[in-house]
Amino acid sequence: MKIMKTNDILSKKQKLILELLNRNNIDKLKDFINSLETPLYFLNSTNFDLLTLALSLNCSFDIIKLIYNRCNYKTLNYVVKDIYHLYDMSNHKDENIVNYQNNLEVLADSNNNVKSPLLVSLEFSDFQSVEFLINKGADIYFKINGKYILEILREENLLTMRKLNFLLKNGFSLKKFKIERLSNFEFKYIKKCLENFVFDTNFIKYLLNLYKNKTGISKRKFNNKVNNEINKIEIPKELYLKYLDRKDYKKVEYLYKYYGTEKTRSFKDFILFYLNYFDRNFNKKSFYDFFNFIINNENTFPFSKEYAIKENETIIINKKLKIVELIKNNNNLKLETFLKNNNYILHCLYSSKSEILNLINEYNVSSDIVDILRKYFLI
Numbered sequence: 001m002k003i004m005k006t007n008d009i010l011s012k013k014q015k016l017i018l019e020l021l022n023r024n025n026i027d028k029l030k031d032f033i034n035s036l037e038t039p040l041y042f043l044n045s046t047n048f049d050l051l052t053l054a055l056s057l058n059c060s061f062d063i064i065k066l067i068y069n070r071c072n073y074k075t076l077n078y079v080v081k082d083i084y085h086l087y088d089m090s091n092h093k094d095e096n097i098v099n100y101q102n103n104l105e106v107l108a109d110s111n112n113n114v115k116s117p118l119l120v121s122l123e124f125s126d127f128q129s130v131e132f133l134i135n136k137g138a139d140i141y142f143k144i145n146g147k148y149i150l151e152i153l154r155e156e157n158l159l160t161m162r163k164l165n166f167l168l169k170n171g172f173s174l175k176k177f178k179i180e181r182l183s184n185f186e187f188k189y190i191k192k193c194l195e196n197f198v199f200d201t202n203f204i205k206y207l208l209n210l211y212k213n214k215t216g217i218s219k220r221k222f223n224n225k226v227n228n229e230i231n232k233i234e235i236p237k238e239l240y241l242k243y244l245d246r247k248d249y250k251k252v253e254y255l256y257k258y259y260g261t262e263k264t265r266s267f268k269d270f271i272l273f274y275l276n277y278f279d280r281n282f283n284k285k286s287f288y289d290f291f292n293f294i295i296n297n298e299n300t301f302p303f304s305k306e307y308a309i310k311e312n313e314t315i316i317i318n319k320k321l322k323i324v325e326l327i328k329n330n331n332n333l334k335l336e337t338f339l340k341n342n343n344y345i346l347h348c349l350y351s352s353k354s355e356i357l358n359l360i361n362e363y364n365v366s367s368d369i370v371d372i373l374r375k376y377f378l379i
Helices: 012-023 026-035 050-056 061-071 095-102 104-111 117-123 127-135 149-155 161-169 187-197 201-212 219-230 237-245 249-256 261-277 285-296 305-328 332-341 343-349 353-363 367-377
Strands: none
Touching: 012 026, 012 050, 026 061, 050 061, 050 117, 061 127, 117 127, 117 149, 127 161, 149 161, 161 187, 201 219, 237 249, 237 261, 261 285, 285 305, 285 343, 305 332, 305 343, 305 353, 332 343, 332 367, 343 367, 353 367
16 A cells, blocks of 8 residues: 655645745745735645745745735644655755754654644744744743653754753743753753753842842841742752762752752751662662762762761771671682672772781681682782
């Protein structure tokens, strides 16, 4: 059975206007529209929409406005099947768009290949059209198959900081877009959304008015104002855990500043609990790495360097005691397993080869134990 493509079922007039849009010729387009006996919007259908098509073909802004005005769109919050196979983007100036078209068949499966005018204009970085559509009522929170436009751009690998900044400037906010939906975004986008929402323009205006009017404010009142800003949003635990598990502690630290100073105790308990959870090999490596970060970096975590040093020293002492126990029991199998699982910290346990040799002499160990110690401590 032959699969019918959209190109096979286009009417003669749809094919003609498609060709004119491809040429980006507004004068001939106007002549064609004026020759029609029926309104232009009669050419639109569920699989053929002149506005999204013109946006996809990177037509001039004048053509975009002409089509919008002549088609009498009642709303811009609608979707239409994208007929990408009707036009060639190989010569498009934006390399991302060329790569995007090459991947469209794969992306079609994930989003049923439906588009809205605003999505298409953002895909093509046509900011003049984006602003025009938003001013005409295009909703930046409009969902397509349950996904926000921002999420679709990320999936298509077409999200840029410029696009996000443009949306933020035009009212996009975490007030409506839940931060949980950002969990799979690059951190720079998460950071930008947070900074736009917390300590926003209203907060800055408040501070400027205080300064302008030379109005005094108590430390307590100022701290309450800051805490109210921070408490505008609650960072989901999953976001902390994502970076904690990756040992990307700088990102965890950045998110911590939105936790609220009054919740310091609960944050410490939260971190310690999940460091233990991430200790998958039961070797304390998750703790050791985190506390090493505290020791070696200036940071704002609610853990002092003294606390971190003490914790890591305790880990080292317990490791040494365990090694001695296994050597005394002459348990070469368990000793090798232990040393293998704790290889990350062996360089911290004994400062010289002589300390290992002293262990060997003190406990009169077997040749098998000697071989194991030689292997892991290079003696």
